[in-house]
Every structure is written in C-alpha cells, then in structure tokens.
Amino acid sequence: MSALRQLASRFFSSDTVFARRTVGGIQPLPFKEDSLRSRIMSTPIPQQLTIPIGAADGPEITLLVDIGEQVSKYKKLAVINISAEGVSDVPVHAPTSGVITSIENSIVADHSQQQQLCINLAADGHDEALQLEPQSNYSLLSRTDIVFLIRDAGVIGMGGAGFPTADKLSKCAESAIEFLIINAAECEPYITADETLLRERANKVVLGAQILKRASAARRCIIAIEDTKPDAIDALNQALQNETGLDQGCELVVIPSKYPSGSERQLIQCVTGIEIATGHHPTENGIVMHNVGTAYAAYEAIVEGKPCISRFTTLCGQALKTPKNFEVLIGTTADFLFELCGIETSNKQKSIVGGSLMGSEFGSDKAAICKTTNCIIAASANEFQAPQAEQACIRCGFCADVCPSKLLPQQLLAFSKTADTTQLLGHGLLDCIECGACDYVCPSQLPLVSTYKESKKRIENRRQDLELSDYWQQRFQFHQYRVKKEKDQAVSRKAVVPAKPTLAAEPAVKEQNDEADFISKEQASLDIAAAVARVKARRDEKNK
Amino acid sequence: MSDLMAGAPFQHSGRNIAQLMQTLLYALLPGIFASLWFFGFGILINIAIAITFAVLAEAAMLRLRNRVSRTHLSDRSALVTALLFAIAIPPGSPWWLVALGIVFAIVIAKHLYGGLGKNPFNPAMCGYAMLLLAFPLEMTGWHIPFEVINGPLTVDNLGIPALTAERELLSPLSWGGFKQALLLAFPFAASGAIDISEFVDGLAMATPLIEFKMAGKSALLAARESGVSLFARESETAWEIINISYLLGGLFLLYKRIISWHIPLAIISTVFVLAALFYAPGHVAIYGTPYLHLFGSATMIGAFFIATDPVSAATTRPGKLVYGIIIGVSIYSIRVWGSYLDSIAFAVLFGNFCAPILDQYCRPRIFGHGLRSKTDRARPNEAPVKS
C-alpha cells in the first residue's frame, strides 16, 4: 500500500502536490475564534524590556554593550555563539532605544522553564533607530549574501524550536533541495499568530518564502496550510496570484485539519509522502521546512533590512476580556500584554506559553517574550478541566490509534513505571514527539507525556553517566599504563647504570647514588614539613 | 523539576472510563432485549442477581484494598463484567450459580490480580469457565418457559426432550413465564406443591450448536426447512436473532470507536473460513455449516463484546489480528473436536494467555523506523548544488 502511495507520489511529484493521509492525530476543539476576531495589533513601547540572551548553561554569549550604555533601536546588544567556530552566531538587537540598566537572570516565556540571562533595557520612548539598509531586490543577492543578512538580522525558527534560520539555510548547501515547505499548519488549539499573519500580510510572507527558497536553492516551494483557515487560504491565493518573483512560484497545499500535522516530520509526510527516517535530517531527503513567521522575518530582514526585534504572539484565554494577536517587541513582559487585553486577575489561574497541548506553564507574569513565544494563554480556573483522579490503564489502545509516530503509549507507560530502559528504547520512546495526543484521548486521565519526559530524562542521564564512566575508565587505564611505564623506566635506568662503570667503581657509585637519593628525600621531607608549618601558622592567624 | 513538568497537555477530550463502559452497556441492550423476547424473564433475573453480587463484591474488595469505593465503583467496570457474565449464563439458572460465578469473577479473576487494568484474564469468562467445569449440567441447558398440556414428556436417549405436541410453549413474557423463571432462580421460594424438578431436569433447551453436536443434525436447518417464520419463538431461530442483535450492538461500538475492527473481524472471518473449509455435507464427520457456527451460538457476543475486553486482549493492531485468529481457531476447534460444548470462554481465555507475547512481538512499525533503503531511494541526486 505504502509502495503504491510512494509510486503515486513520485508520479505526481513533477507537477502536483497533494495532501496524503497521515498516521494518528486528533481533532481537538480549536478555541481559536476569540483571538481571530481582532486584527494584528502593535503594542505601545513598554517602559522596561527584558531581552533574553541565552540560557544559564547554554551557549557562550558575547556582550556588545555595557551597563548604563545608551543604545539606539536595532543596535546589536549581544551575540549568542552557538557553535565554537563562530559560524552560527545569533545576534540580539535592541527593540527600542533606551538605557541598559542591568544584566541578570530572569524568567522567560519559553518551554525551557529555566531562568535565562536577560538584558534589562529602560526604554526612553524616543524610539531612535539606526539607519536600516533595505535590499529592495532580493533576486540580485547571492545565496550566501541572503544567508549572511538573515544571520545578521538574528532570525531564528519562529515556530518554536528556535533553530537559527541561517544555519538551516547553510545546511541546505550540503544537499540538493527539492522541496522548501513553509509550515502554516498551526494545528495546535489556541494559537492563531500564523493565521492572522497570513490573513493580513500574505504578500510579505510569500515574498519571504521566495527569499528562503532562493537562499536554500530549493526547486519548489510549498506552503502547507490547514483547511480550517479559509481567510488565510484566500489571502494566500490572492498573494500567490499577485506575486512577481523571478523564480518559479510557490504552491499552496491545503491539508486536512488534524493535530499534530504541523509537526515537521508529519507535515513532510503529509505533503511529499516522504517519511524521514529517525535520526536523519530532512535535508538529507532534499526537504527543508520553515515556519510562516520565519518567512516573514526573512522578508523583513532582507527587504526592509530590519533585524528581528518583534514577533507575532497570540494572547488568549478566558481570563482576558479581549484576546488579541500582537506584533510584540522581544523582551516585553507578559503582564504588559495581559493589561492590554484587559485581564481579570482574580479569574486567572495559570499562564501557559504555547498552545493547550504542548504548552508549558510559567510561574511569573514578569516573564519576557522571546523569539519563540508564539502564544500565551491566561487560563481561567475552569478553562481547563482540573486533572481528574488517575485511573488504571485499561489498555484500550486509543492512545496508540492517535499517536502520530505509531508508538504504543500504553506499553511505554507500563515500561516507564518499571524503568525498563531496554524495552522503552525498543518501543521507540525517543521517537515520541511529545505532542500530547495520547494524553488528550486517554480515558483514564493518565499523565502520559510527562511520564515519557521523565523517562527520557532518566535515560539521557543514564547515557551521560555511562559516557562519563567510560571516559573515567579510559583515564584510569591510561593512568595505570603511565605509572607502569614510569616504573619500568626507573627499573631500566637502574639496570643500565651499573652496567657502564667498572667493577671497582660500582659500590662507590651506588653509595653516591644512595646518598644523593637520601639527601634529596630528606630535603623534600624537610621542605614539606616547613611548608606544612607555614600553612598551619597562616591558618591559625586567620582563625584568630 | 517534575512539578513544573506536570500537566503538559492542558486540554483533554473529556472521555473517561465510565463513559466507555456506559456505551458498552447500551450496545448490549439489543441483544438483551432479543434474549428477553425468546427466553423470558430468566435473563433479567440473571442480570439482576449478577449486578447485585458484582457491586457488593466490588465494593467489598475495594474496601479491603483500601481504595476509594466511590470513584472506583463509578467507573462501571463491575457492571459490564456482571452483564457479560449474566448473558452468558443460561436463563433459569439457580441464584447461587450466578452469584458464585460473578463473585469468583470479581474477587479472584479481577481484584486478586490487582483490579481494573491489571487482570490478565477476562473476569466474566473466568467465572463462566469455573462454573462450566464445576457445574456442567446446570450450565448447558437453556430453559424456555412452557406448560405441560397432557401426559408425561418423552425424552430421547440423550435426555433431550422431544419436540412433541405434548407440551406447549408459554409466552416467555407472560406472567406464567415470569413465575417459572423466578421459581427456577430461587428454588427455595417454591411451595412444596409445585415440583419444579420436573421442568428443571427435563425441559431445558440446549443451544442449537449443542443440540446439533449431540443429535448430529442441524436444528437450524431443520427449522428453516420446516418453514418456521423468522420471528417464531422457537429456540432454533432465537439464536439467529439474538446473534444478529449482538452484531448490531457490536457495529454500534465500532461506530462509536469504543472497539477497533481488528479483533471481531479476525474472529468472525477465522471461524467462517474454518467452517467453510471443513464443512462437507454428507460426510461422516459432523462439522456444521459456517452459518451455524456464526449465528447458532455465542460467536457474536464473543467476537464483539468478550474478546474485545481491552484489559485482557492484545493492544497492538497487528497483535489484535493475531489474537482474533487465535481465538477464532480455538472457538472452532473446541466446538468441533473438543469435549466442551461452549467454546467462547475457553477460546477467549486462551487468547488472553497469548496476549502479552503478542503485544511484545506484533508491533506496528514506528514512524521513521526501518526504512533505510527507502530513504536512500527517496533521496534525490546527491550532488550539492552550487549557487
């Protein structure tokens, strides 16, 4: 059957793309209407911006500003050196003009749930900007130029993974790219940032897609969008008709609405029919995928010359009176946005970053928006069903039916409970994309995904421990080898020395040697004793 | 760290075990009504006794195991076990038989293994199999209410009453039928004047398959040949209708996606194929028609309601197919070559034995696994393009 499908896909791949049936998936209630009612709003400039520049134990950061420095809008504040060679730097720019007040750890609205190093910027309200250098005709730029400009603008994957876009583009140079897929599926409930962006600025997104297509030298560009977004589809069709790019145009594929069809591998399978093997990168199969937001950021970076200082973020949830989509400056805090949406503080129970299925709760409303914050939900107390009492797994298999990776969540749960690493790996725990579809359908209300996350962490820790212990073992073996070699050398030196002199001279030489040995040993022990005395004296002094 | 992780998906479908069990109960209704129509109130009395004892046993066990009785009782799993057990027991069985079976099912087959979700064997079928081994006589007769009109009954050499004009069937739903069923279930309530032993011993009807096996002829075919209308209240056609009702209930479950099609389809097709292969009219060996095998006994209940019990069945899709085939082969072989008349219980229990190993070895291919060669083929030409 799959062979047939593949044959069909090969047959059609020259001219048409079509959506294929994907494995598993769910159709949760979308809850998107509220935030879709508004247009994209731009926020006023907040007085204080907290611009995240990297996780505490993340990559090295080069700061380009000092505390107390006055900076203009678009000024580079820091560079995150993701790899040691300096090829994948991600610069961070000032979203507005103002003074750097401090650099400290604070909470960021992203999935890491860890504090990040942030630059605190007190805005002066003047919004004085540096001169931008727009490139009105991107088709005159070479591939490397585009990649350079995108890197310089600090564009990273806006979908959530946050992988530097320039890196992804330069990776494309390693293999011939057949498909560039622009991911507009946005299948997770609550999130509407991409949909509103497409609805209002489809032209720019299509231009951005063209730029990405040129930069990755892709043969075809496909924009994949769910069939539940008719307005965005209309806007895209309009934009595709108007487009006047030099390259061959983009194509639009409408895929059936199903969560998690927006997941990279699932979407690739849906659109191209190619199943990416585990552990392989899509570029190996000639496919690269970018998010709609990334395409827009690429457009801004090239055509407007503007660095990535803002992103589109959905604010929704029952605790907000008017849910909206904002074009929000990086570093704006969540409470500032909540105020703009009319928050009922008493009603708010928790704040979630991301959608309702893959999002994570963040503790403080002071959390800053970073480049990957696509949605913030201010959930009211009765918005999400309080976790009900867990019941026993009845092995109904609903979870296996909806799993997009064709795993067996019920078995994984059982093996997680017994911490059976071999079975967990054999059952493909590491292929779990943590989409939460199994949790969603589980009639026993079991916390499947969080169990898997813990198991993954445990396995990863164990793997690292083993790696470390292997390393230590190597070191120990080398140490033993070294000690033995030194001993052998000492023995051979001793063996060689008496062979040289004459028989008569031998005792004298030995005596001399012994004496010298003795003297040096005595001297050493005296030295040590003296040093010990000194340290003791100093320590006593200190203690007094 | 873990408390931050908790509750990654916040949204839930709202489905819960109680709902599933409720749907299952609804799906059993057509079959129960059909049984009621043909066998009278005996089936309802069975159900009432079974439910009473099941709930009592469940509550007692939950109490002993220090579980919150209210939440666990409300999952309705005990109800489902009781109902499945009650429809498998012949109507007109004495109360102690039903009670013993269901208490065995709930206490030993379910809770001693760790309660809901942990039992390796289908509790209802465990109870049934226990009764079948311990009380074979009581378990093989299906009582149909009747009234003796004249003279003693003639019984053939196998102890089966002859279908003569000397008795007249009572309407099972009549007052007389109800009284008879009550007396059968609670023999102690009978006054000395009425000798119930008469209709207990002699007048139970076996299922057509049993009758067929013993008498060596197809009662169903006979009934059809003699032109009995489909809805006549004769035991021979009764099973047909009852099986069709359960089939409808099963289709409803499939429609509601409570069960998947794998197990029922595998069982039914296996039984059908085996019966078709072995059926040889005029041959000395007695095998029975495929139709008789599918609709002459409890095949449909077994395929849609009993074998699909998720806890004890295989849970992977390929595993489910193999599980269904194993059960189908067991059903057929126990019926045809085995010494037990009713094969569903043993076949399902045998399937349950195999389920864990099926789960381990019959697994679907994980997305992105095992396609090294495919990827190579799908990979376009390797030469990097220089811009």
Place this chain on the structure above:
Amino acid sequence: MLPVISHWLTQFVIGSSLLLFIAFALLKINRYLLQQLTTQKSLVNRINRALPQTQCGQCGHPGCLPYARSISLGEASNKCPPGGQETILELAELLNEPVRGLDPAHGQFRDFSVAVIREDECIGCTKCIQACPVDAILGGPKLMHTVIASECTGCDLCVEPCPVDCIDMINQLAPSISQTTTPYFDRLSSPGVSS
C-alpha cells in the same frame, strides 16, 4: 451453500501452512540466538559497565575492574557507594540476586562532588597527583596544584594524602543532571559571559 473442499486438501493446506510457520519461527529463533551470542559481553564486562568507574577504591579493590572481577567470582555487589542505589539495583538484576542495601562498612551514598584545591594553601607536594587515579590534578613539585573539574571522578583519594588538608570535596549536581538537552551544549565548555 459454500464450496466443498475435500478433506485431504484441507489437511494438506493446514499441514503445509503449519510446517511453513514452524520453519519460519525456527529460522527467526536461530537468528536471534546467533545475534545474542555475538553481542553478548562477558559477565565481568557487564558488571564493570554497571559500576560508576570512579576508581575510588571504597570497595577495597584498586579500581572498578578488579572489583567487577571479584563480583563475578562471588563477592557481594553492595560495596559501591558512589554508584548509588541505581548501581546496586542494576547489579542485583544482572546477577539475579536479591537487592541488598549498601554495605555500611564501605561508606555511604553521597551526592556527586568534585575535589577542589584551595590554591593559596597548596604547598606543591605532588602527593595528591600521585593519588589521583585518573590524572585529573595538574601541577609540579613546589608549584601550586589544581584539579581539572571536568575530569574529576569525585573519588576522594586525593583528600587523605594532602599534608595541609587543602582539598575540599565540593558538592555539586552530577554533571549529567546539570546539563539540559540543548543540542548546542558541550560538556567540556564552561558556560559564561565574556564581554
């Protein structure tokens, strides 16, 4: 009503399919066993892999491998404090033994800690360098020494010989836990800010 298939044909079909099935199963089992034979490591190796390789000698053996050898010859497997409960469980499973608690004669469980030399107190005697089983201490005679934190196994062996007691075991999270799964993170590169 249905096609009549004669008896012998039925038996032939069933018999041959059974034979095929059995042959297939035997082939599979054979392959599995061969694979097991080739991938199976010796018991000592597997025990050694379960040990934490800190080479601390708290079990009374000079290093983890000698202890692994000794376990394979029947010594108790609960003498390894740095491995924690996990090692005890793993060894018990590997050896098919009941799980026993840690033998208190050989120490107690402790969080992972790294040796740190208070450098102003170090007199440069090189005694710790000689004691270190993994050569994680740098320094020369009469010169200040320091511990390479990323190489230190936390074995404690350098603390005893120091004549001035200038080595502390600084408690820290095990290196594996402090790491996140970010693909950019490198175990040996120390994170920090440089301006």
